[in-house]
Amino acid sequence: MENFKAISQMKPGESGVVIEFLGGKGLKQRLESLGLRVGKRVTKVSSQIWRGPQVIRIGNTQIALGLGVANKILVKIE
Amino acid sequence: MKKIVLIGNPNVGKSAVFSRLTGAKVFVSNYPGTTVEFAQGYLTLGEERFLVLDLPGTYTLEPLTKAEEVACSMLKEEPCLVINVVDATNLERNLNLTLQLLEKGVPLVVALNMWDDTKHKGIEIDVKKLERILGVPVVPTCALTGEGIKNLVGRLREAETRRPKTVSNKERWEKIGKIIREAQVLHHRHHTFWEVLSDLSVKPFSGIVIASGVIYLSFKIIRFIGEGLIEKVFEPLFENFWLPLMLDFSRFLGGGGFLHDIFIGRLIEGKIDLGASFGLLTTGLFIPLGVVLPYIFSFYLVLGLLEDWGYLPRLAVLVDNIMHRLGLHGYAIVPMILGLGCNVPGALATRLLVGRREKFIAATLMAIAVPCMAQIAMIVGLVGKRGEQYLGIVFLTLVCLWFILGKLLNFFLRGESPELSLEIPPYRRPQPLAVIKKLWMRIQGFLLSALPYVLIGVLLVNILYALKVIDFFAKVFSPILKGLWGLPSGVISALLIGFLRKDVAVGMLAPLGLSTKQLIVSSTVLAIYFPCVATFTVLIRELGLKDMLKSLLIMLITVVLVGSLLNFLLFPIK
Numbered sequence: 083m084e085n086f087k088a089i090s091q092m093k094p095g096e097s098g099v100v101i102e103f104l105g106g107k108g109l110k111q112r113l114e115s116l117g118l119r120v121g122k123r124v125t126k127v128s129s130q131i132w133r134g135p136q137v138i139r140i141g142n143t144q145i146a147l148g149l150g151v152a153n154k155i156l157v158k159i160e
Numbered sequence: 161m162k163k164i165v166l167i168g169n170p171n172v173g174k175s176a177v178f179s180r181l182t183g184a185k186v187f188v189s190n191y192p193g194t195t196v197e198f199a200q201g202y203l204t205l206g207e208e209r210f211l212v213l214d215l216p217g218t219y220t221l222e223p224l225t226k227a228e229e230v231a232c233s234m235l236k237e238e239p240c241l242v243i244n245v246v247d248a249t250n251l252e253r254n255l256n257l258t259l260q261l262l263e264k265g266v267p268l269v270v271a272l273n274m275w276d277d278t279k280h281k282g283i284e285i286d287v288k289k290l291e292r293i294l295g296v297p298v299v300p301t302c303a304l305t306g307e308g309i310k311n312l313v314g315r316l317r318e319a320e321t322r323r324p325k326t327v328s329n330k331e332r333w334e335k336i337g338k339i340i341r342e343a344q345v346l347h348h349r350h351h352t353f354w355e356v357l358s359d360l361s362v363k364p365f366s367g368i369v370i371a372s373g374v375i376y377l378s379f380k381i382i383r384f385i386g387e388g389l390i391e392k393v394f395e396p397l398f399e400n401f402w403l404p405l406m407l408d409f410s411r412f413l414g415g416g417g418f419l420h421d422i423f424i425g426r427l428i429e430g431k432i433d434l435g436a437s438f439g440l441l442t443t444g445l446f447i448p449l450g451v452v453l454p455y456i457f458s459f460y461l462v463l464g465l466l467e468d469w470g471y472l473p474r475l476a477v478l479v480d481n482i483m484h485r486l487g488l489h490g491y492a493i494v495p496m497i498l499g500l501g502c503n504v505p506g507a508l509a510t511r512l513l514v515g516r517r518e519k520f521i522a523a524t525l526m527a528i529a530v531p532c533m534a535q536i537a538m539i540v541g542l543v544g545k546r547g548e549q550y551l552g553i554v555f556l557t558l559v560c561l562w563f564i565l566g567k568l569l570n571f572f573l574r575g576e577s578p579e580l581s582l583e584i585p586p587y588r589r590p591q592p593l594a595v596i597k598k599l600w601m602r603i604q605g606f607l608l609s610a611l612p613y614v615l616i617g618v619l620l621v622n623i624l625y626a627l628k629v630i631d632f633f634a635k636v637f638s639p640i641l642k643g644l645w646g647l648p649s650g651v652i653s654a655l656l657i658g659f660l661r662k663d664v665a666v667g668m669l670a671p672l673g674l675s676t677k678q679l680i681v682s683s684t685v686l687a688i689y690f691p692c693v694a695t696f697t698v699l700i701r702e703l704g705l706k707d708m709l710k711s712l713l714i715m716l717i718t719v720v721l722v723g724s725l726l727n728f729l730l731f732p733i734k
Contacts, residue, residue, distance in 0.1 A: 094363070111329070112581055115219035117253035119333060128363040134481040135490065135580050137362045141346075142249050142281060144358070144586075146477045148489060148579030 085159050090136055090152035092126040098157035099123050105154040113155070116145050124157060161211045164203065164316070165234055167261070168245035169254050170217025171585050173273045175199070176303035177245050178214035181313065185601050186214060189467035190588050193217065193494065196227045196511040198234055205316060213239070216511075219253075221260045226511035226519075226702075241267050241319050243312070248272045248300065249281050249586075251344055255336045258294070263332075265324035268296045271312050275300035277586075282347035290343040295322075304591060354587040361474040362584070371478050374471060382458045386537065389454035398434055398450050406432055406442055422622055428671070435541075436671035444618035447538070447667045448611050453603070455537035459501055460602045461595070468590035468598075472497065473582055480580050486566025487573065488513070489580040492522045499530040501602070503695040506530065507702055516707070517575040521566065523703055524711040527695060528718055529562035531662070531687040534610065538666035539683045546676045553730070554684050561688070561722060565714075609694065610661070617657050617664035630656065645723040648672060651682050655689065662692050677733040685723045690715065 092098065100122050103110045117140050118124070127137040127144060129152075136152040137144060147155075166174045166181075170192030179186050182201025187194055199214040215234050216227035223229040235242070244261055246254040261268055278285060291298040297315040301308035327335075360366040406424060410432060413420040424432060425439030432439075434446040466472060472494055480490030492513055499506025506526050510519045531539070544551050570577065624630045633656060634641075634649035641647045650672045658665035665686050669679060690712070691699060700708045 111220065111222065112224065114329070114333070115253070115256060116581060116583060117250070127359055128367070130362075130367075130477065130481060131364045132481050134364075135477050137477060137584065141252065142283070142586075143253060144362075144584040146362070146473070146480070146490070146580055146582045146584055148480065148484075148581065151579045151581055 087157055087159055088153050089124065089126065089138060089147065089155045089157055090129065090149055092138075092157065092159070094126050094128050096159060097123060097125045098159040100155060101158050102156040103154060104156060105151070109151065109154065113151070117141065117143050118145065118155070123160075161209060162241075163213060163237065163239040164210045164241045164243060165213045165215055165239040166243050166245055167215050167231060167235065167257070168217060168273075169219055169247060169250075169257060170583065172217065172245050172247040172250075172254065173303045174217065174245045175214055177243070177271055177273060177301065177309070177312075178212065180303050180306055180309045182212050184212075184214075185597075187598060187601065188594060189464075189598075190470040190585050191467060191472045191494070192583055192585065193227060193491075193509070193512040194467070196230070196508050198230055203313070205313070210240075218257070220257060221264075225514055230511075235264075235266070239266070241269065241316060243269050243271055243316075245271045245273050245303075248275050248278045248285060249283055251283075251285060252336060252340050255339060256332065259327070259332050259335060262294065262296070262322070263325055263327050265322040267319035267321050269312070269316055269319045270294065270296060270298045271303075271308075272298055272300045273303055275308065276302040276305070280349075280352070282349040284345040284347065286343045286345075290339070293339050293343065304594065354589075358474075358584075358587050361471070362477050367474070367478050371475060374466070374475075378462050378466065382455070382462050383540075385458035385461065386455040386540075389457065390451065390541075394450045394454055398446055402445075403432060403434065409441070418626075421626075422619065425622075426671075433671075435667065438618055438621055438668070438671065440615055440618055443667060444615050447618075447663055448534075448607075448614045451541050451667075452534045452537045452610070452663050453606070455533050455540075456501075456603060456606050457599070459533045460599050463497070463501060464595045464598045464602075465590050468588065468595055470585045470587045473584045476580070476582060477584065484577050485570065486525065486563070487521045487570030487575075487577045488518055488566070489578055491580060491582055492518070495522055495526055496530055499526040500533060500536070502532050502534070502606070503527060503530065503691055504698050507695055507698040510702060514578050515575065517573055518578055520703060520707050520711065521569045521573065523699055524569065524714060525562055525566050527691045527699060527711065528688050528715050529558050529565060531558065532692075534606075534661075534663035535666055535687060538663045539687070542666060542670060543679055543683055546679060550676055550680055550733070553680055553726075554687070557684050557722065557726065558687060561718070565718065569714075610663075613661045613692075613694070614664050617661045620660065621653060621657055621664075621668065624653070624656065640720065644720065644727065645681050645685060646727040647678050647682055647685075648674070651678075654682065654686060658686055658692070659690055659696075660693055662686060675734055677727075677730045680730060680733070681723055681726045684726055685719055688715065688719045688722055 125139045129136045133149050135146045137146050168174050175186045175188045184201030186199045195216045201212045203210045203212050215231040218228040218231040223232045297318045299312045410424045423439050425437030476490035495506045495509035510522045630653045634652045638649045654665045654668040
């Protein structure tokens with residue numbers, strides 16, 4: 083199981099494929115509209131200190147997610 | 161009149177396309193959420209004239225924020241044509257909204273905007289194929305340069321209404337996946353300079369270094385240009401050209417009397433003092449044009465550059481942590497920064513925030529602890545003359561107040577602070593022409609909206625004095641003024657005018673002969689105290705009457721406390 087991580091646990095530069103959203107339907111829709119969906123490949127760009135937001139890249143888009151949201155997105159590391 | 165609406169995801173260039181189509185002037189920036197209200201313009205096609213609406217950006221037709229709600233509600237009014245502006249460099253994500261629009265059956269044309277960016281990003285889109293799959297006209301455009309706009313206009317007639325259908329989210333995404341596989345090819349390429357800088361801006365260490373640098377430089381440049389313009393251009397102009405004219409006029413009016421008081425104001429030691437005489441043609445013009453305008457110019461120049469560069473969303477990421485302690489998320493920094501220019505657009509920008517609690521905290525903090533540039537310029541001019549350190553006290557007090565009040569509101573208001581989920585647009589090199597155009601629009605806005613208020617304010621001061629209204633209020637409020645804040649009762653006139661315009665109010669402190677300590681206390685009190693009438697009206701609309709009253713109550717308690725505390729703590733300053 084060490085291949086699965088939440089986005090918040092990924093290291094900068096690490097990439098993976100989104101496996102599951104652990105949140106509700108509203109969260110899922112919001113993230114989908116930002117381009118973050120199950121099956122998409124994401125790359126971690128950075129995480130801010132003191133439990134700050136996590137920045138990831140999907141294709142050509144960079145998005146910032148609060149830590150609480152990033153905790154709820156499960157990724158399979160490549 | 162038939163309507164055409166522009167709809168699309170945030171920050172895809174809808175306003176830029178709109179401005180190209182209609183020639184109407186709207187703000188264009190590089191951050192999601194520049195447009196929070198809809199704008200109107202006109203477009204003539206052949207013989208027919210159409211009303212064109214520019215809507216705030218939305219990711220889906222199921223709105224979350226007030227800004228998105230505005231966009232979706234406009235779509236319900238049955239426009240005869242919808243132009244879906246799409247970011248060609250983010251086709252997949254943008255198609256989600258496109259397909260939702262197609263499912264609704266509205267007559268649609270797709271503008272594939274930012275087309276020029278696809279080349280150096282290694283994106284190849286087969287427009288013909290995309291057009292065939294979607295079944296609506298697809299036109300590549302680059303709204304910033306105007307490329308493709310003619311073509312877009314030429315194809316508007318081809319759009320037609322179709323039968324609506326229902327599609328599940330899953331089916332829709334499957335279809336998008338298929339479209340992307342067929343119509344788009346991505347090529348590998350190396351990171352550009354801007355992309356490397358972009359990554360550095362959101363990494364913890366380098367991000368904080370860059371943010372400190374950007375903020376420090378911004379303040380330095382704003383101060384340098386603002387101060388420079390005042391000293392080298394505006395003050396000499398007023399002193400050397402306007403003042404002699406006014407002296408003649410003063411003599412013509414006989415050096416006193418009612419008309420003299422209205423137009424020239426009171427003579428101070430037999431002379432006209434542009435800052436303190438308080439006539440319509442002296443102080444009434446000198447405050448907005450001689451003191452405030454230079455700072456409005458320099459502030460909006462720097463802000464415009466930061467906006468078009470795309471820095472604001474990065475700053476939002478870096479301050480997210482601090483903002484969470486105040487019950488907000490990082491993007492609430494946008495209304496605060498806009499509020500520094502003028503509280504009105506700041507209040508409107510709270511539409512980018514999701515919940516009622518979040519909007520309330522952001523609007524209250526901005527109205528109480530974020531002074532607008534007009535007021536800042538006056539405080540810098542007035543308090544700065546006594547010494548930079550005193551200026552420091554005023555602004556440090558406001559920063560601390562902003563933070564402490566935010567913490568208290570977060571503690572006492574039930575609910576949670578929402579999580580950030582924000583798209584970070586790529587950095588772009590600001591286009592000089594676009595920056596200048598935006599700056600000019602903002603200066604025009606200032607002159608048209610502020611100048612009349614300032615003049616009315618100055619006129620009102622004279623009338624209130626003549627009617628002895630000010631003497632009455634001075635007596636009533638002297639316990640707070642004298643007892644708690646240590647201020648002479650004359651300051652009441654500034655507080656009264658503060659309802660109307662904050663810059664005039666600060667200016668009214670000039671002739672009162674206050675001590676340095678009194679000047680610090682009264683400037684700070686004026687900054688915290690009631691928002692000006694323009695901000696007030698917008699806040700009532702945005703928050704609702706009930707929340708606005710709550711916000712005002714908090715403001716009143718705060719202003720009494722902070723004023724008293726400063727008066728008490730600053731006893732060493734004479």
